[in-house]
Amino acid sequence: MTSALLRAEGIGVRFGGVHALRDVSVDVRPGEVCGLIGPNGAGKTTLFDVLSGIRRPDAGGIEYAGTDITRRSPVWRARHGIRRTFQRQQLFGQLTVADNLVVAQDWRGGPRRGARGHRERAAAVLHECGLDALAGSYAGALPVGQARMVELARALADPPRVLLLDEPASGTTAEERRQIAAVVRHAADEENCAVLLVEHNVAFVMELCSRVVVLDLGRVLAEGTPAGVRADPAVREAYLGAAAGTGSQAGAYTAPAEAECDQAPDR
Numbered sequence: 001m002t003s004a005l006l007r008a009e010g011i012g013v014r015f016g017g018v019h020a021l022r023d024v025s026v027d028v029r030p031g032e033v034c035g036l037i038g039p040n041g042a043g044k045t046t047l048f049d050v051l052s053g054i055r056r057p058d059a060g061g062i063e064y065a066g067t068d069i070t071r072r073s074p075v076w077r078a079r080h081g082i083r084r085t086f087q088r089q090q091l092f093g094q095l096t097v098a099d100n101l102v103v104a105q106d107w108r109g110g111p112r113r114g115a116r117g118h119r120e121r122a123a124a125v126l127h128e129c130g131l132d133a134l135a136g137s138y139a140g141a142l143p144v145g146q147a148r149m150v151e152l153a154r155a156l157a158d159p160p161r162v163l164l165l166d167e168p169a170s171g172t173t174a175e176e177r178r179q180i181a182a183v184v185r186h187a188a189d190e191e192n193c194a195v196l197l198v199e200h201n202v203a204f205v206m207e208l209c210s211r212v213v214v215l216d217l218g219r220v221l222a223e224g225t226p227a228g229v230r231a232d233p234a235v236r237e238a239y240l241g242a243a244a245g246t247g248s249q250a251g252a253y254t255a256p257a258e259a260e261c262d263q264a265p266d267r
Contacts, residue, residue, distance in 0.1 A: 002029045005065060005194045006051065006082065006162050012059030013046050013218075020046045021218045023060070028162065028194040033184060035209035035226075036198045039239055042215040044198045045087065048166050051196070052084040053077045064162075079107060081161030085151045085168060093140025097131060097150050098122050100139050101157040122157055129153040129183050144171035152183060163187060165197035169204045177201070181208045206230065214238065 004027035013021040021043045028034045036044050049055040051062060053074035061070040069077065078084075092100050101122035102115075126132055129149055134142070139150055148168060155163060165184070169177045181204070187193040199205050205212060206226040214222040214229060216238040222229055229235055 002031065004028060004063075005030050006196070007063045008047070008051060008060065009063065010060035011047065011050055011057045011062075013043070013050065013055065014058050019218050021050070021057070024215070024218070024220055025060075026196070026213055026220070028196045030161075030192045030194050031188050032211065033188050033195040033197070033209045035205035035212040036196060036215065037200075037202060037205055037212060038215035038221070041217070043218040044215055045166060047215070048084065048164055048198060052082065052164055081159075082164065083155040083158075083160040083162065084164040085155055085166055087167045087170065089144075089147050089151055091139040091142075091147055091151055091154070093138065095139060096136050097139055097142075097153075098126065098135040100150060100154050101125060104154045104157040107158075125153050125156050128186065129156075130179055145173055145176035148172055149176065149180060149183070152180060156183075156187060159191060160187075160193055163193055163195045163197075165195065165199075167199055168197060169199055169201045177204055184208060 007025075007027040009025050011021050011024040012019065024043070024047060026036070026047065036047070038044055046055065050057050053069075053072055053076070057070070061068055063069065064077070064080070064082065092103065095103065098119070102118045105118040105121060123132075123135070126135055129152065131146075131149060131153060134146060134150070139147065142150065148171065152165070152168060155165075163184070168180055168184070172180065184195055184197070185208070188195050197205070197209070209226060212222075212224065212226055212229045213220060214232075214235050221238055222232045222235050224232075
């Protein structure tokens with residue numbers, strides 16, 4: 001089995017007296033698409049903040065390609081191949097779609113040294129993502145689904161080793177979700193990228209991912225294949241509560257294979 005490229009071990013995060021994460025361990029391997037699911041408040045976005053360097057954990061550590069990067073900055077991580085998208089889109093709205101992808105590469109040399117190469121790479125990624133026709137459009141004017149794809153394209157513009165995708169299917173149509181899934185699969189299969197994604201659309205996760213990790217109340221509740229997680233009684237209880245209709249997520253989860261839970265962002 002391929003060794004993990006990015007590994008979180010024993011992660012703990014507290015906000016005052018509240019434990020957002022307790023002893024959480026998660027890893028992702030090259031060529032793998034791994035899903036991270038759980039009810040609102042489970043700690044999914046907090047874990048992404050730790051993995052991307054936005055938040056330093058109170059306990060545990062992060063290892064990348066065999067090196068401890070727990071204290072490394074978000075900029076260091078991005079420049080070494082760990083890329084992230086966000087729940088709330090972070091595009092440069094006053095730049096064109098193409099320029100959003102060029103900017104993502106500028107740290108490698110800027111316009112004097114790499115303008116032509118950056119443009120060529122941007123055009124290739126836009127074509128791969130089906131965005132050729134939008135290259136000259138301003139990113140701030142795009143509808144949600146197209147903006148999600150542009151954000152994914154920008155993360156791919158400078159070839160990543162790890163992709164952290166925070167709700168990439170949120171607000172998208174069924175066709176847009178299929179396109180996003182195809183691009184993510186290509187990154188994993190053809191570029192050997194390690195992909196970890198958070199998503200409330202459970203059907204999207206179960207179809208796309210080869211492995212699923214479930215968080216609940218800041219702890220890892222279950223981990224395994226989509227089929228195994230789908231059948232786990234503890235996972236069903238985490239979404240439904242001890243008895244149907246009594247849990248905080250009652251009605252949001254019937255079975256992961258069919259459910260599409262468009263819930264509010266959680267921290």
